[in-house]
Amino acid sequence: MSENQRLRIAHLYPRLMNIYGDRGNIMALTRRARARGMDADVTELGAGDALAAGAFDLIFAGGAQDREQRRVADDLRTVKGDSLREAVEAGVVMLAVCGGYQLFGAHYTDATGAQLPGLGLFDIWTEHPGAGAARLVGNVVAELEPGDDGWEGGTLVGFENHGGRTMLGPGARPLARVRSGHGNNGRDGTEGVRYKNAFGTYLHGSLLPKNPRFADRLIALALARGGDVPDLAPLDDRLEQAAHDAALRLGGR
Ligand code: GLN
Numbered sequence: 001m002s003e004n005q006r007l008r009i010a011h012l013y014p015r016l017m018n019i020y021g022d023r024g025n026i027m028a029l030t031r032r033a034r035a036r037g038m039d040a041d042v043t044e045l046g047a048g049d050a051l052a053a054g055a056f057d058l059i060f061a062g063g064a065q066d067r068e069q070r071r072v073a074d075d076l077r078t079v080k081g082d083s084l085r086e087a088v089e090a091g092v093v094m095l096a097v098c099g100g101y102q103l104f105g106a107h108y109t110d111a112t113g114a115q116l117p118g119l120g121l122f123d124i125w126t127e128h129p130g131a132g133a134a135r136l137v138g139n140v141v142a143e144l145e146p147g148d149d150g151w152e153g154g155t156l157v158g159f160e161n162h163g164g165r166t167m168l169g170p171g172a173r174p175l176a177r178v179r180s181g182h183g184n185n186g187r188d189g190t191e192g193v194r195y196k197n198a199f200g201t202y203l204h205g206s207l208l209p210k211n212p213r214f215a216d217r218l219i220a221l222a223l224a225r226g227g228d229v230p231d232l233a234p235l236d237d238r239l240e241q242a243a244h245d246a247a248l249r250l251g252g253r
Pocket residue numbers: 019062063064065066069097098099100128161162163164165
């Protein structure tokens with residue numbers, strides 16, 4: 001099998017960071033790759049496991065509550081940070097959801113006011129207003145920002161549940177604009193962030209099974225390895241599309 005038919009996926013902290021079915025993102029990626037005859041292998045990396053720079057085409061991290069995030073923040077800083085930075089700068093595809101997303105920004109101030117330093121991969125920061133503050137919860141419908149290469153984007157649907165409010169710095173561009181739901185902070189209409197081929201989002205659900213076009217976009221970018229983004233053979237997505245449409249209706253769209 002040629003190298004461009006092989007997808008090497010790293011799943012970060014599968015036990016510490018996996019809420020609202022975030023693992024389903026890995027299942028969607030591998031199923032969609034294998035349905036096209038590609039080889040997709042998944043390496044689970046927990047706290048303490050080193051991440052070899054250059055060993056992966058796509059890196060995924062799910063969400064977690066504040067307690068688990070503290071352990072993960074320590075590990076990111078002391079074990080995986082440098083190679084993650086190297087990978088993202090080299091154009092490796094990364095998807096980080098909610099608690100994972102927050103830790104790839106400059107910092108996350110948790111509900112107790114303690115500040116967890118983040119990796120600073122994204123020009124964002126996140127602050128939880130405190131234990132009594134309303135959480136941003138519910139179904140989200142957002143419009144993906146088009147890609148520089150003419151990719152149209154389309155809608156992204158999912159479920160959010162976070163206390164932290166994420167602000168985008170001047171160097172950050174959002175992943176999407178919310179049509180319904182709260183997104184990054186409930187105020188500026190942005191949802192998630194994109195830097196190079198790294199994407200952060202608040203959307204659980206799982207996200208990728210019901211957003212097949214976005215899932216394919218990640219696979220295509222990963223296979224491109226910085227070169228031309230390949231067109232992927234279409235799959236029978238009737239079920240996935242029905243799930244997407246149901247989520248659009250739940251979001252009032
Ligand atoms: N602990 C974070 C917050 O509440 C992230 C929660 C999550 O990943 N769902 O903001």
